[in-house]
Amino acid sequence: MTQLPPPSQVKLGLVIDLDTCVGCHACVVACKGWNTENYGAPLSDTDPYGADPSGTFLNRVHSYEVTPPDGPAQQVHFPKSCLHCEDAPCVTVCPTGASYKRAEDGIVLVNESACIGCSLCAWACPYGARELDAVEGVMKKCTLCVDRIYNENLPEIDRTPACVRTCPSGARHFGDLGDPDSAVSQLVADRGGIDLMPEQGTKPVNKYLPPRARDADQIDVLAPLLDSVAQDGKGLVAWIDRALSALPKGARG
């Protein structure tokens, strides 16, 4: 059914720390690996070793440069996957009922055997979280590793999405964002977690922790040691400096 269920008590989702992410793409690889070998149709690649490689991914890492009005530019690595929105527009547009949101934990899934590959859910998603698989002709999206998180055949430590399990910098957190006392909710509260594109009215469950503010007066602790021009030259260097400076336009900087 493509009618959204009433808001669930449990809202499983991810919290992504933009301050900690190092942009290594390990989550991208882990996601592709797990979701190609397990739930649903494999994530295909077309022309993977050729001139125009392309493939289906459920998680992708962008990198942005942010330049504050007063301060040095900052690079931010930005993993992006399905945000499991409360008001998921991808669910209501689906003509077949293949796209649905689970009433019990809020995970947005695609029933691939009912998907006709019309792409309308991907059109309705502002985040680019859905990709039509070029080989299978069905819509693929993040399942929040629904086949891991409840899987009692796995050791308990592995019952978390593959991207979270693999992240070497601890930038990805999984938990119940519907419970204000959960570790992820606390993290969001402490760090001022934000929604992406709140004006689209999708009410994403996943939250992003913005990068912490950097010291404005110093680019790097090593910066003083990296001064490129010696101001207090001695001996031969000082003599060359004086001699060259004496030439017309000899000391420019």
Next chain:
Amino acid sequence: MNPAPSVIIFTTLSGLGFGLLFWLGLGLPDPSGWVAFGFFFLAYALAVGGLMASALHLGRPERAIKAFSQWRTSWLSREGIAAVATLTLGAIYALGMLFDARIAPLGWLVSLGCGVTIWTTAMIYTQLKTVPRWHHWTTPAVFLSLSAGGGALLANQSVAALALLTIAAVLQVIAWITGDTRLATSGTTMGTATGLGDRGDVRAFLPPHTGSNYLLREFVHVVGRRHAMYLRIIGMILAFGVPLPILAMGLSHLTAGIAVIAHLLGVLCLRWLFFAQAEHVVGLYYGKR
């Protein structure tokens, strides 16, 4: 957005087909026998041909029957149901007309169904907040006026065609003028997309993948936008500039044929622009639009 030929052909042909069926439903004209067969054949060839083309757009067309189930929330589902119901009722109505026994109330119902079908088709696009250019009342207004005007042209209703095509041309210009700035004024920017906008200027530094992908192919179409101005002029001349003077002068079989072909090509051009010029907000993640 990717201007997929299947969807352009679908909306153009079905628009004209349901437009013609709309006028036939009203009994304008009110032919019988072989002439009625000819009119209904044309309407059904266009409407059904368009719907078949839309199935080519699907990744799994063999499951298309499932698309009739979610009418409670999905405009695409509603459109499918409206189209099939209208065509079914229209077939019964056509049968009556062939044997000179027109059932007027059924005809009105068919006309209403045509309007609902075109409106639901337009709403598939209008509902998308993610494509600000489409998320506006001008989208159904242009679809409906073009369909009714083109249908009137096919149905040999000169006065109605003249009026409706003029309205469609004006609405199309309004859609362009207001639509050109709608992404910029939608409030969605790279800043809100990344949540980093309140700390400074955001620039896409590294893309997440070196090759292309589904998102860029489907949502970030830049090739045709370069020539948008000329295509707008060509589309306007063909869709309205040629048929309107011909309609004003009065139709003969030859001039009507020229008007119809020009109008069809013009609407194809306008519909191509409708998709090619539409910007999806996901492009912002790539620093594109």
